Amino acid sequence: MYELQVEGMTCGGCANSVTRSVRAVDSNAKVDVDLKAKKVRIDTSVPLEKVSSAIADAGYPVVASATL
Template sequence: MYELQVEGMTCGGCANSVKKSVQALDSAAKVEVDLGSKKVRIDTKLGIDQVKAAVVQAGYPVTASTTA
C-alpha cells in the first residue's frame, strides 16, 4: 500500500484520471483519492516508482510518497 501526495487534483475528473493511469498498469489496483487532502492511497503489485510515474504521466505531480 502506498500513499502519495498528489498536487493539481481539483475535481472528480482529476481523481478518475489518476485512478485510470494506475489501473492501466495494474487492473486489480485499488485506488482511493481524497481530493480535500490531495492524498491518493494505492494498493497494487506495482513498485512505487511505477506508480509515481503513472500519476505524473497523467499530469499530476507527486510531491511526497510513503509506503504503508
C-alpha cells in the same frame, strides 16, 4: 500499499484520471483518492516508482510518497 501526495487534483475528473493512470499499470489496483487532502492511497503490487510515474505522466505531480 502506498500513500501519495498528488498536486493538481481539483475535481472528480482529476480523481478519475489518477485512478485510470494507476489502473493502466495494474488493473487490479485499489485506488482511494482524497481530493481535499490531495492524497491517493493505492493497494498494488506494482513498484512505487512505476505508479508514481504513471500518475505524473497523466499530469499530476507526485510530491511525496510513503509505503504503508
